[in-house]
Structure formats: C-alpha cells, structure tokens
Amino acid sequence: MRSPRIALALALAACGGVASTAPDAGTASDVAPAADAPAPGDAAPDAAAAACDISGFAFTPVATTRTTILPSDTAQGQEVIHDTLQGTLKRHVLVAPTNPAERNGLLFLWMSGSGAEPTSYDTIQAIAAAAGYPSISLAYDNETSVGDLCSVPGDPQCGLTTVDCEEGVREEMIYGSAVHDSPCVDVPPADAIEHRVLRLLQYLAINAPATGAAAFLTNNGTAIDWTKIAVGGWSQGGGHAGMIARDHLVARALYASKGASSVACPYTVSDPAMCDLDGDHQLTPGNQDELLVPAPWTLQPRATPGSREFGAIHREEEAFNYSRETFERFGMGTKGDEIDLDTAGADFAAYGCRHVFATSATPGCDPTAFHKSMAMDVCLARDANDLAILAPAYYYALKLPVPPVP
Numbered sequence: 001m002r003s004p005r006i007a008l009a010l011a012l013a014a015c016g017g018v019a020s021t022a023p024d025a026g027t028a029s030d031v032a033p034a035a036d037a038p039a040p041g042d043a044a045p046d047a048a049a050a051a052c053d054i055s056g057f058a059f060t061p062v063a064t065t066r067t068t069i070l071p072s073d074t075a076q077g078q079e080v081i082h083d084t085l086q087g088t089l090k091r092h093v094l095v096a097p098t099n100p101a102e103r104n105g106l107l108f109l110w111m112s113g114s115g116a117e118p119t120s121y122d123t124i125q126a127i128a129a130a131a132g133y134p135s136i137s138l139a140y141d142n143e144t145s146v147g148d149l150c151s152v153p154g155d156p157q158c159g160l161t162t163v164d165c166e167e168g169v170r171e172e173m174i175y176g177s178a179v180h181d182s183p184c185v186d187v188p189p190a191d192a193i194e195h196r197v198l199r200l201l202q203y204l205a206i207n208a209p210a211t212g213a214a215a216f217l218t219n220n221g222t223a224i225d226w227t228k229i230a231v232g233g234w235s236q237g238g239g240h241a242g243m244i245a246r247d248h249l250v251a252r253a254l255y256a257s258k259g260a261s262s263v264a265c266p267y268t269v270s271d272p273a274m275c276d277l278d279g280d281h282q283l284t285p286g287n288q289d290e291l292l293v294p295a296p297w298t299l300q301p302r303a304t305p306g307s308r309e310f311g312a313i314h315r316e317e318e319a320f321n322y323s324r325e326t327f328e329r330f331g332m333g334t335k336g337d338e339i340d341l342d343t344a345g346a347d348f349a350a351y352g353c354r355h356v357f358a359t360s361a362t363p364g365c366d367p368t369a370f371h372k373s374m375a376m377d378v379c380l381a382r383d384a385n386d387l388a389i390l391a392p393a394y395y396y397a398l399k400l401p402v403p404p405v406p
Contacts, residue, residue, distance in 0.1 A: 052353035052400065059346065059387075059395040063098040064129045067208075068119075071139050071196060074203035079190045081199060086143035092200055093118045095125040096134035096211065104132030106251050107216045108230045108398065109197060111138050111237030113257075113375065114145035120376050123388050124232075124256075131398035133230065134211065136200065140193050142236055146170065146261050149184045158184035163263045167297040170243045193240060198224050226250050230398060234375035235319075238311075242330070245304035246297070249405060253304060254397045255311040255323075256375040259330060262292040262322040292318070294326040305405060306331020310397035312341070312357040312390060316370040320358070327356050339393070346392035353400075357393045 068091040075081040083089055097103055108128040112118055118137040128135040150165035152158040158165055171180035176192030189195060202221060204213035218225040231241040232254035242259030244250065253259070265275035275291070311327045313320050324335040338356040361381035363373035372379040374390065381389040 054348040054351075054396075054400065057348045057396065057399065059127070059130055059392050061126060062102050062130050064095050064126060065098050066122075066125075067094040068092065069094065069200065069203070071200075074196075074199040075190070076199065076202070080188075081190050081196065082141075083139075085141040085191075088117070088143060090118060090139035092139045092196075093121075093125065093137040094134065094204070094211070095122075095129055095137075097129045097132065102129075102132060103134065103212070105215065106133055106228050106230055107213075108133035108135035108232060109138060109241075110135055111140065111193070111231075111233035111240050112142050113233070113235030113237055114142055114148075116142065116234075116376060120378075121234075123377050123380055123391070124375060124394060127388075127391055127394045128398055131395055133398060136197070138193065138196060138200075140196055141173070141187065141191060144185075146173075146236055146239060150261075152184070155184075160264055161267050163267050163296055166239070166261045166263070166295045167243075170240060174240055174243060193244075194224065230254065232256070235371065242326070243297070245309060245330075246300060246302045249303045250308070252308040252398070252402055253310070254394065255309070255327070257313055257317060257371055258319045258323045258326065259309070259311055260295045260298045260326045262319075263295050265291055265293045268293060268296065292322045294322050294329060298326050298329045302330060305403075306333070306355065308402045310355045310357075310400075312359070312374060312393055312397075313338075314370040314374055315358055315360045316368075317374070319371065324356065332356055341389065341393050348392070348396055351396060355397075357390075359389060361389045 070083050070091055071081045072083045083091070108125075110121060110124060110128075112120065118139045121137050125135045125137060146166055146169050149169050150158055150162065151160050156162065165182075165184055168180065168182035169185045172182040172185050172187050172192070174180075174193045176187055176189035176195060178189045179192075198217075201213045201216050201224065204211045205217065205221065214221065216225050216228050217223065226244070226248035227250065229250055230252045231244050231250050233239070233241040234256035235258060238255040238258045239260050241253050241255060245253040245259075269275065275293075309327075309330050309332050311323065311332060313323045324338065327333065328335045332355040337354060338358040339351050339354050341357045341359045342361060344350040359381070361373070363369040363379045364381055365372065365379040369379050373381055383389060
C-alpha cells in the first residue's frame, strides 16, 4: 500500500469541531431489537411502536473531524485508482463525530450527483455525524450523468428507447466492467464504486485504525460488510444507492431527489395509451408525470426492505414526477402520502413513521435550482437560524430505529 497522504482540514465550523484524528467507533446500534420488531407488515402494535420510537429525538450538531483522502493513496499492488476523472481532481471526504461516545457503530456512505464534488456536502455529513455516523463522501467518476449516457441519438443500445440502459450503466459504475460490462460506459474495475469503498476502508483500517474502519469489513478484511453501512446519495448518487440497496442488505438508505432514474413511459408498454394518466386520450407534452416513469429495474426484488429506506424530493424538480413511484416500488409508502416537510418542520411526531418527504422551500442559491437544493451546501434552503430545512428529515431518516430483517 502506498504511503499515507491524509490531509487534515478544519472541522466543520458550523459544528464547532476541532481537527484531529478520528476516534474509535462506538458499538451502539439504531436497529430496533429483533424481539420487538417482526417482519415489516407483520409487526404487532408494540413492535411497530418500538421500531418508530422518536422519543428524545432532537437534531443537535456535534463536534466533528474532517479528513480528505486521495483515492490513489488507497490503491494496492500495481492497480491504478485515479484521482483525476474526466479532468477533475477528486478526494474522498471523511467526517466523523470527534467524541467516540457519539458513534453508533455504523458508517454512512454518500455519493454525489452528476458533476458535483465530494466536498459539496458538508451539511449532510454534519447531519450524519449528529445521528452518530462517521461518513464518507465518495470520490468516483460522476462527471457524466446516467441520463446522458443513455440518451445517445440513434444508438440502439444506449438510446432513449433502450429502457434497461440505466440498469447496465449503474451496474458497471458500481461493480466495474469485469463484473457488469455495459456498452454505454467504461469503468475499470479499480475505479468502480464498490472497489473504491473497499480500498478506502482497508486503507483506513491500516493507516488510521482509530477511525474504526475495520469494523465495516468482513471476510478477514477482504470485503465490505454492507449490513453495517447506510448508503445515500443525491441525483445520480441516489440511483447508485438505490441499486446497492437492491443488491445488498444495508443498514438503511437515504435518497435525495431520486433512488433511480426515469425512462420514457411510451417505451415501456405495448400500448402508449397506457401512459395516459389523466385520461384525456393523449400524452400531454407538459405532463411529465405521464411521460416519465421509474426505470424497470425498480420492480426487481430488493435485499433491503422499504422499512430501512427513506427519500426526499422537491415538488418543483423533475424527479417529483417519478421518484414517488420509485419509492412506492421500493416499499417506502404509498405515492401521495409523503410528509409535507414545510408544514411538519422538526415535529418528528408529525412524521407519523412515514419514509418519504416533500418540500417546496426556496433554494438558497438560484431560486429555481430545486434539484440542487436537495443536497448541495450552497443551494440548501435554510431557516432564519441558518439551519437547513431538510436537516430534521435527514436526521430522522438516519436515526429512526428500523426493524431488523428476520
């Protein structure tokens, strides 16, 4: 393994942290005890209450340690893990609660949206720390959107009419070309998301053991223990998180804007009239709820149950037209029953144990940047006290006890 070049940065000013090496992880779990939580859907009333216990919930920032790591420093042997991807230098960002007593024994893995940098999510990583997680904002090749890769004009494999294009592209981005070889993208095995996470955890386990990274590995440190990892992401990253939660039982999942991409409804059915949701016998060009539907892979069996998955969307972003259907397919609740975050605010009792949030809050940057306002620091909507409007929802999603899988 290459020599370490970990660069310590200042702790998050908003959390009052002090830069230092991260301490050992705690061992407490936020998964409801098995005796109190039978399988989702079959839970007795007292078990359901135990799995939705919000007593004592209060989003309170904690002191954190923030560290950046070059992906190339985590490479082993002769493999090459690139720092610069499509001309952009990227670093992993590790943020952890400074006090070991504030750790919950789990890790939060966050994945950026298209073209965004791992350094753009300090607020979300601070929220994760407040909920007890050390978190990784992963550096990976997100420069080109999945939508662009699957909308090549006239391409029979990578065009708009190929409804399974997104699935293949995401599988290669997550697992690499040696495992899933899509004709629409080229991701060397060493640069794939899963491999980057594995090498980063192995690197931290050896070079910074106080991070507790070894606890998130299994098989004598040769594989990721997904059951101890909460996955999350915004936009493109949310879709990757949704697929990882399909393939692996994860501690929980958090989707900002989307858990999968959309496809054009007319290409998914034999009769385009089936896409006519409003019954006017035509597909209205301005009605995106008719034209866009979740990608077909969202109907596949999932290793992670909906009781462990959470999502949030802005009512004015395009994803609002299909993400609620995606979340319903994931088992996260009925479309239309999402929590109105603008009304509920930080009243956790008003959330009613639901798993999907919607907001109409004005973005903190460009007032029309609805999509970016779901995750990026500079665009998050904030209240008069500079608290992100989404902070209580994301904290709840990462903190709410979830039923174990029987």
